[in-house]
Amino acid sequence: MSDLHYIDTAGVKWSARTGQIINGASIPRFLWAFIGPPFTGDYRRASVIHDVACDTRNRPHVDVHQMFCEAMAADGVPGWKRHLMCAAVKIFGPRW
Secondary structure, three states, rough: OOEEEEEEOOOEEEOOOOOOOOOOOOHHHHHHHOOOOOOOOOOOHHHHHHHHHHHHOOOOHHHHHHHHHHHHHHOOHHHHHHHHHHHHHHOOOOOO
C-alpha cells in the first residue's frame, strides 16, 4: 500500500504514511452487512487517514472528525452512508 493524502476544504493536507497503525472504521461486526467491513469499501481512504489523525492528535478532534466526513464526500461515499458514519464518529469517536 502507498501513502494516502487528503486536502480538506480549508486547504489542510492530511496524510497517512505506509506502515502507520490503523484500526479500520471501527464498525461493529453486526453492521458489516449493511455498512461494510472495516478495512474495505468506498470510505477506506477517509477511515485510514482519520485513524492516523486520531492517533497522532496533531489537530483538534472536531477538525479530525470533520475531515473524515469531507474525505468520504470527496471519495463519493453515498450520502446515507456518509451521514450515518459521520454521526457515529461525532457521537462515539475519540475526543481529546
